[in-house]
Amino acid sequence: METRDAMWLMLYVFFLILSLLSQPSMAVDTIFVNDSISGDKTIVSSKEIFKLGFFTPGKSSSSSSSSSKYYIGIWYNKVSDQTVVWVANRDTPISNPSTSVLKFLNGNLVLLNESSFPVWSTNISSKPFKSLQATIQDDGNFVLKDGSSNSSKDSEPLWQSFDFPTDTWLPGSKLGRNDITKQTQHLTSWKNPEDPGSGIFSLELDPNGTSAYFIMWNRTEQYWSSGPWVDNMFSLVPEMRLNYIYNFSFVTANNESYFTYSMYNSSVISRFVMDVSGQAKQFTWLESSKQWNLFWGQPRQQCEVYALCGAFGSCTENSSPICSCVEGFEPKSNLEWDLKEYSAGCRRKTKLKCGNSVSNGDADRFLLMRYMKLPDLSESVAVGNGGDCESLCLENCSCVAYSFQNGQCEIWSGDLLDLRQLSQSDSGARPLYLKLAASEFSSRKKNTGTIIGVAVGSAVGLVIVLAVLVFLVMRRRRIVGKGKTVEGSLVAFEYRDLVNATKNFSHKLGGGGFGSVFKGSLADSTIVAVKKLESVSQGEKQFRTEVSTIGTIQHVNLIRLRGFCSEGSKKLLVYDYMPNGSLDSHIFHVKNPNNVLEWKTRYQIALGTARGLAYLHEKCRECIVHCDIKPENILLDAQFCPKVADFGLAKLFGREFSRVLTTMRGTRGYLAPEWISGVAITAKADVFSYGMMLFEFVSGRRNSEQSEDGTIKFFPSLVANTITQEGDILNLLDPKLQGNVDIEELTKVCRVACWCIQDEEVQRPSMSNIVQILEGVLEVNKPPMPRSLLAFSDSHEHLVFFTESSSSSSSNQNSKTNSSTPSSQTKSNTSTRSS
CATH class of the missing domain: 1.10.510.10 (Transferase(Phosphotransferase) domain 1)
Incomplete structure (x- = not known):
């Protein structure tokens, strides 16, 4: 009996050891020719920085769901927030990683789905190699080499993931162009945070041969450029001038041109991403807060991304959500909009009645949309007045909108792209008339006149006349008082406009030696903070020059200057309003624990x-030089992001x-x-x-x-x-x-x-x-x-x-002292005085 028990114990230990040996090892960084990856098996780089295996977006690699889509990808191994940097089968997901496999087949690394059908391959030459191996490196590069070489470690790769980036550009990799074929590498955004499929936004080096990088919409429309490489920086990216974290290089050699970067401190985790928002962003990982910190991003304004909201979608800066369908339209896919994927745009709720005569009560009509950035691809038409422009669009079945201003008639056919809602003070704001079905307009006022007496009708008519007169007067006042753009989005307001906006400066937010600050609301309901400066002795021209300079400075941690007013001794500045006030109120005056x-x-x-x-x-x-740093000058937005004010x-x-x-x-x-x-x-x-x-x-x-x-x-x-x-x-x-x-x-x-x-x-x-x-x-x-x-x-x-x-x-x-300086003080900063 004891002998039999001992035998069972030996068998148990044997199978236990066998099972442990069969488990994937965190120390293994290479797939050899007879190896494969399936299920939850992964490989990890030698210093355990990156991991490769199956994953599903938003979940850990080990999670399983029969309805989920799975991909082969690379992600950071030690970053708590799973962050994928490369995806093999981004447009061809598999549904079951347990029955799918990544393996060598006919000289290539191939991903076979649950039906043993190849959905991704390295697609290198079919030249036979005695031994192949694929290694995940500590820089995040997945490299395929001929393992039979005596120095395979230093040999040129047969294939590498760095040559086929998805949405992420890692330190040490390059993004460039073949100067002979003009073929370029692309960073292409994910479709949405839960779908790594190829999105519509991409970053590439100018295929026409310059050293500028472009961000493109649908590979057809450029909406941002880095400018050419001049004096060790891109001309339109001034942030590179005094960078202290990244080492940048632009290289032209061996029939190729490319840009690459590395970290001065190799322990810093950083990544460059073509984001789903259509913005190029540089992130660094802050272990202390367990989150990615945005280091740099372009374009700065979300609504500067071309056609972000799709057809008939309108973008409004600083709103939530940032995209909305214009009146008479609804999202094509509510599910996609919930995921902040707006590219599908919007569809009409009610079809147009094109062809009906103008006298028909069901004829299409036009909705006035004020203060819009007009969409692209318009057609200019020579007409005499706004009525002719409207009639022309109404009679044209393909016309969906028109705009008439300053004697210029423009009409649009097909989808309206890149619609943006602006404020009244924006220089590019224009009226747009959108063609809608008559049923989209309210009919509550129809037929009510038949039950109203002549006397009441006359009274109503008189009220209407008075209302029109008041409207015309107010409209004239608004036109006269409209701010004028000085530079970019900086606006010169008239004093009476700011008096109205602040209700005669009735809501005071604070004050100091520079002056007092008041809460106000612009004509488009934008909340602002208006600072009345005191004792400014500068002349008009010099004041405008200095304010214009301040207005061009933009940073996520600097308060945004919207505009100013300068009328004689009246000098005012208009800033974004910060709902959480200044820092001092949250540190010194806390009454509620x-x-x-x-x-x-x-x-x-x-x-x-x-x-x-x-x-x-x-x-x-x-x-x-700010010259007045203190908690009262550190303002906090809705998310407690600090904004330095009064610079x-x-x-x-x-x-x-x-x-x-x-x-x-x-x-x-x-x-x-x-x-x-x-x-x-x-x-x-x-x-x-x-x-x-x-x-x-x-x-x-x-x-x-x-x-x-x-x-x-x-x-x-x-x-x-x-x-x-x-x-x-x-x-x-x-x-x-x-x-x-x-x-x-x-x-x-x-x-x-x-x-x-x-x-x-x-x-x-x-x-x-x-x-x-x-x-x-x-x-x-x-x-x-x-x-x-x-x-x-x-x-x-x-x-x-x-x-x-x-x-x-x-x-x-x-007098000088012999005290040591901090280890970070490698160079003395001798900035010049600004005041």
Whole structure:
């Protein structure tokens, strides 16, 4: 009995070992000629960076569903949010990975579906090879080589996935053109987030031979260009000028031209994607927040993507959803629209009655759509007036819309593409008359006149006449008061328009030395913030020039300037409205414990603010020093994305700017010592102010506070002491957070803040260095104690150098010190003064 039990135990152990050996191994990165991939089997690159196997979009590779579509793809192995970077059979999915197989067949790597039918192949030459192998590499490239070569590791690949990109462009790969055949590689978007099939948006190098890249709609319509490669950057991508993460190269050699990029820090995970939104986007992975961070994207405005909403779909910026069908139409596929795939567009609810006479009550009619960006492919017709233009379109069965303005008649046939809803103030806004069936119009007013007496009818007629007169007067006022475009989308408003928009400046949002800010609503119901500037002494021409310059600066972390008003002494700026207000209201004035700004959000706000300032300092044509960084000037949109406000205003106030700063409540606590000592101001003054603001991110209080016994506590001193003496850093945290913080991030923020407030400008990091540190690209060393804090530690006297009377004492702080700089401070940033 015991012998039989021992035998069964041995058999059990044998089969257990056999089953373990048959399981896919995470260490295997190669498919050999007799191997295959099926079911949940995968291969992983040698450093376990990328994985290849079957997947279904939106689910893990191991999930199974009989109704799902499956694909062979490559995705990041250690990124928690499964992100696919390459798909083999993107347009020919399989339904059952367990009965499908990726294997070598007749010299090629072939994917056979559940019916053993080939749905994808490497399609290389049929030349026989003694041994083939396919390896997934740590750069994300899937490479097919002749394994019989003595140096197969270094031999040229027979086929590689980098030559056939789908929607993602990885570091080290190239996207180019054969200069002999003019054939180009393409990045092509997915159809939608749940379908990796080939979408309608693509990126390619100009097939005509220039060094510019184009984003195309349907491979026919170009709607964005990078501009040619000049002086180590693309001329229309100024963000490349002072890049600090990517190493870019454009190469023309061996009958090919291509662009490629690599990472200065190989540990940073980055990808370039032709997104389903029709925008080209560069992402970096932030492990601290477990999410992809948008580093760069073009076109900036979603509605600049050509025909994003399909036929008879209209795009409206900053709306949700961004696409809608025009009146009288409905989505062709509600399912696709739910997935934000709008390319199928819209269809008519009611067919037209083309051919009916105008006198017929069922005859087609026209719907006026105001302030539209007119669709493309119109036909200009010479007619005498708007009535003739309307009649021409009505009698033409193929005409679907017309527009008549300034004596110009344009008609459209077929589908209307690239419709955009604009605001009244946009220079390109035009009226469009859309042909609809009569039944689409309300008929509630029909036949009511027969039951109304003559006297009542006369009264109604009089009211109508008066209403028409009022309408004409108001319309004339609107036409007279319409803003004029200065540059791009920047609009010059008339003062009375802004008086009406703000209801005579009745809803005040805040104020300071620059002036007061009021909430307003434009004619198209767009909510804006209107700032009334005070004591601007510049002339009209210079003011318009400076404002126009500010208006061209766009970044996701900078507040958008919509327009301005300049009428004599009346100087106003019109900005996007930020529903979550300024940062100070969320840090210092929190009454409800449920509204406490959590640490993760604070960290992202700190990072976003740093990105915005880095853009102003290093990526604009001229360095712009903000000069007034503080929580009141960091605004938050609906998703708590930070927007740096009031940038560029230093140039508007000129010599008066120092007076403005000293009269603004709360600003003195953020001033760098060079402001008081009288030396030239550089971008490092903003770095100092940013560091002072970081302390408040941590503590949730103003940096200087008077305690109950009358003494003044200065929080930066406490942080510097804790950091340099390696004390308990949790004691520095805002008590409202109840200890819910990432210790590594907290330490990083405190160290960065201490580096930012160093006495000498050269010791402070640049904003781009700070971005790298907060993103985890660079490490930051323990900072030295600033001498200004060391000399006055634990005493209220250290506040002296922030006051106007302390210039003599602070000027003595300009002597050199031997303190070490942070590891990220490899180069000194000597930006020029902007004000």
